[in-house]
Amino acid sequence: MIFYSVLLLGLSLLFIGVVSERVIGYVLALSKVLGLSEMAAGFILLSVTTSLPELSVSTIAAFAGEGGLSVGNVLGSNIANLTIIIGLAIFLSKTAVLVKGQSQKELVQFLFLSSIIPLFIVQRGSLGPVLGIVLLILFIHFSVTISRKTEKAPHTEPTNKGDTAVVAIKFLVAVALIIVLSKFIVDSSIDIAEFLGLPPSIIGATIVGLGTSLPELATTVQALKKKLFSMALGNLLGSCITNITLILGVSSLISFSEVDVLAVESIMFYVLLSSLSVWYMVGASERIGKRGALFLCMVYVMFILQQVGISIFIF
Numbered sequence: 001m002i003f004y005s006v007l008l009l010g011l012s013l014l015f016i017g018v019v020s021e022r023v024i025g026y027v028l029a030l031s032k033v034l035g036l037s038e039m040a041a042g043f044i045l046l047s048v049t050t051s052l053p054e055l056s057v058s059t060i061a062a063f064a065g066e067g068g069l070s071v072g073n074v075l076g077s078n079i080a081n082l083t084i085i086i087g088l089a090i091f092l093s094k095t096a097v098l099v100k101g102q103s104q105k106e107l108v109q110f111l112f113l114s115s116i117i118p119l120f121i122v123q124r125g126s127l128g129p130v131l132g133i134v135l136l137i138l139f140i141h142f143s144v145t146i147s148r149k150t151e152k153a154p155h156t157e158p159t160n161k162g163d164t165a166v167v168a169i170k171f172l173v174a175v176a177l178i179i180v181l182s183k184f185i186v187d188s189s190i191d192i193a194e195f196l197g198l199p200p201s202i203i204g205a206t207i208v209g210l211g212t213s214l215p216e217l218a219t220t221v222q223a224l225k226k227k228l229f230s231m232a233l234g235n236l237l238g239s240c241i242t243n244i245t246l247i248l249g250v251s252s253l254i255s256f257s258e259v260d261v262l263a264v265e266s267i268m269f270y271v272l273l274s275s276l277s278v279w280y281m282v283g284a285s286e287r288i289g290k291r292g293a294l295f296l297c298m299v300y301v302m303f304i305l306q307q308v309g310i311s312i313f314i315f
Contacts, residue, residue: 005191012184019177020218024226026171033164039104040147042223042234043241049175050215050235051242053182058251074248075118075267078240080213082111082274083300086236087293088217093224096289097232099282104233108282110142111237114244115275118268128252135249142241146234175215182214237278270303 023046031041058073090097099105117135216239223232277299281292288296 002192002195005188005195008184009188009192012181012188016178016181016185016214016218017222019174019181020215021222023171023174023178023219024222024228024231026167026174027231028228029167030164030171036147038228038230039107039234042228042231043107043146043238044143045171046219046231046235047216047238047242048246049172050178050219051239051247052175053179053215055247055250058247059254063254071118071248071251072267074243074251075271077213078115078243079267079270079274079303080210080300081216081236081240081243082278083270083296083303084210085213085217085220086278086288087297087300089220089224089232089236090288090290090293093221095224095227096287097224098229099233099286099288100229104230105282107146107233107237107241108279110145110241112275112279114138114142114241115271117244117248118271132249132252132254135245135252139242139245139249142245146238178215178218185214270299270306274299 027041027045030036030045031038034041036044086097099108117138120131216236220232220236223229223235274296277292277296278288281288
């Protein structure tokens with residue numbers, strides 16, 4: 001069985017790279033038709049669709065009355081996106097992320113503001129409809145603000161309405177394939193890890209935690225290779241904002257359960273650390289290079305160590 005798991009892992013990784021490259025092309029075509037900027041295309045089209053794994057997990061958890069699982073899934077995914085995913089995307093694409101223009105910096109500000117929201121959950125100790133409505137309003141506000149940016153996406157071949165419909169269908173099918181391939185990668189990786197005798201806690205903190213962020217990694221790497229920095233940022237940072245506002249908002253509307261405050265507090269430090277680190281790099285040098293990528297990867301390693309009971313901090 002381990003042979004099939006290794007084969008499935010290899011094929012899934014290969015196909016997810018090919019499919020994600022197609023997704024970028026579809027997004028460029030759709031953004032031209034819809035009149036969206038490169039940043040807005042990444043935020044509205046890519047980030048929402050690549051966040052579907054988090055949405056499904058959090059919604060199911062909320063219906064089951066596991067509000068803490070919903071919050072943990074969202075926060076854990078954001079930490080992965082802002083640390084290991086950005087770091088790996090930069091190393092794999094061999095391209096530094098350049099952050100220039102007011103719209104890109106504004107997106108980072110939105111990210112920081114949305115990262116503060118979980119503090120209110122810690123204070124309340126529960127989810128609820130009021131919190132859900134506020135989060136959904138914030139998501140709509142951020143989406144409308146970003147969509148009004150005038151920076152247009154790169155030129156693509158003109159398309160008529162029939163072609164647009166076909167491209168839209170291909171885009172949705174490709175995203176669905178990425179999500180399915182991500183599940184194959186997670187399942188096969190868990191089988192391999194269990195075969196090697198790795199502890200379940202490490203499997204959960206690494207493989208499963210990264211699993212729901214694989215769509216963002218695949219599409220971000222392809223965007224960076226094509227020098228589509230605004231789209232890459234719109235996808236990756238937009239996914240984090242979508243997790244906090246849209247996904248946690250939907251979860252809050254359908255869940256009235258209590259949240260383990262102590263568990264959330266232990267994660268909140270790394271949510272704020274990763275957000276502040278990205279914010280500082282953008283403000284200080286308007287780029288995230290290999291040094292910054294290495295630092296973000298180290299933050300994720302510290303997060304994993306804490307999850308398995310090894311903390312390098314006194315607290």
